[in-house]
Amino acid sequence: MSQAITVQPGQVIERILTLELVRVTERAAVASARLRGRGNEKAADQAAVDAMRRELNKLPIDGTVVIGEGERDEAPMLFIGERVGNRNGVKVDIAVDPLEGTTLCAKDMPGSIAVMAMAESGTLLAAPDVYMQKIAIGPGYPQGVVDLDASPEENLHNLAKAKGVKVTELTALVLDRPRHTDLIAAIRKTGAGVRLISDGDVAGVIFTTNPASTGIDIYLGIGAAPEGVLAAGALRCIGGQMQGRLILDTEEKRSRALQMGVKDPNRKYDMKDLASGDVVVAATGVTDSALTKGVKFGKDVIETDTVVYRSATGTVRRIYGEHRELSKFHLD
Numbered sequence: 001m002s003q004a005i006t007v008q009p010g011q012v013i014e015r016i017l018t019l020e021l022v023r024v025t026e027r028a029a030v031a032s033a034r035l036r037g038r039g040n041e042k043a044a045d046q047a048a049v050d051a052m053r054r055e056l057n058k059l060p061i062d063g064t065v066v067i068g069e070g071e072r073d074e075a076p077m078l079f080i081g082e083r084v085g086n087r088n089g090v091k092v093d094i095a096v097d098p099l100e101g102t103t104l105c106a107k108d109m110p111g112s113i114a115v116m117a118m119a120e121s122g123t124l125l126a127a128p129d130v131y132m133q134k135i136a137i138g139p140g141y142p143q144g145v146v147d148l149d150a151s152p153e154e155n156l157h158n159l160a161k162a163k164g165v166k167v168t169e170l171t172a173l174v175l176d177r178p179r180h181t182d183l184i185a186a187i188r189k190t191g192a193g194v195r196l197i198s199d200g201d202v203a204g205v206i207f208t209t210n211p212a213s214t215g216i217d218i219y220l221g222i223g224a225a226p227e228g229v230l231a232a233g234a235l236r237c238i239g240g241q242m243q244g245r246l247i248l249d250t251e252e253k254r255s256r257a258l259q260m261g262v263k264d265p266n267r268k269y270d271m272k273d274l275a276s277g278d279v280v281v282a283a284t285g286v287t288d289s290a291l292t293k294g295v296k297f298g299k300d301v302i303e304t305d306t307v308v309y310r311s312a313t314g315t316v317r318r319i320y321g322e323h324r325e326l327s328k329f330h331l332d
Helices: 009-033 041-056 102-106 152-163 178-189 201-207 225-238 251-259
Strands: 062-067 091-100 113-120 131-137 171-175 193-197 218-224 241-247 279-285 302-310 315-323
Touching: 009 041, 009 091, 009 113, 009 279, 009 302, 009 315, 041 091, 041 102, 041 113, 062 225, 091 102, 091 201, 091 225, 113 201, 113 225, 131 201, 131 225, 152 178, 152 218, 171 178, 171 201, 178 193, 178 218, 201 218, 201 225, 201 279, 218 225, 225 241, 225 279, 225 302, 225 315
Parallel strands: 062 091, 171 193, 171 218
Antiparallel strands: 091 113, 113 279, 131 218, 131 241, 279 302, 302 315
16 A cells, blocks of 8 residues: 655655656567567557556655647647656656657667656746757757847857857757758758758757767757757756747637746746746657667567656766566556
8 A cells, every 4th residue: 555755855866766757668669669660550559658657656755747748640649737646755847758759669760768757846937849949969068059030040150159060060960840941951052061860859858968989969840849848858968959949820729828827928938937946857769869778579588768857956877677577577
């Protein structure tokens, strides 16, 4: 029988958001990895959602999902407003993407992860499921070196100057979408390189924090708003800069955003607007990527690779897991 935890909120977050949080993303990653390469995006997503929900409901928290999954992908949801946890612990905000890169998983391509964030209650932006214009760079630069309202050319030249390199030595990460045709052309006109990705802009933003390993200096373009909040949470833990603006280009979207507390539809959010409190983010690889290795299924063991970030301490933990007794490592 569960017992109430009465320690301070920060202590609860510290306890939950290391091994406990990792367990949640591990189970979601393993569940979806069983369906890698099968060509069924919805089945893989549903497996991840169901596994993540089960594990979340075992935690000693009183959690509310503020960034949900499934509306866009038509999968069973960890819906916005859903209560998770056993209700005996501290109140927290939950942001989830049980399977970022559903297409990547279905095609067994690199870059799919199971990711979630947990933060102090009321500190994650409850973003509607709309698009968001985003810009992000890693740590070590003067504040304001890039700006969402500046042109791509201006941002790249300012970043190159701050980094002490030529623009031609920079690489920008952009989602490969028709809407980015002009953006890609503008970046290439400066001489900078462009790396295109088909999915996975949470990991894409995180890539900017370690250009030496990932080759990515800046993230630019339009992606999903919920993933923007998750990415901002991770970036706050490591350091860096990020800005975002919701794209509310219809009355229906503006109305939906207003119901979720967005009063200014044109507001430019910085990183701390998106994720302001003590936040912990965990991401477990489903398929291999520059961020994490994918799930490996052996005869007697399942291997997982997870990275965990915490903003309060700036801690980054790499957790390699070996899960034995495969008959018991089912997600029911």
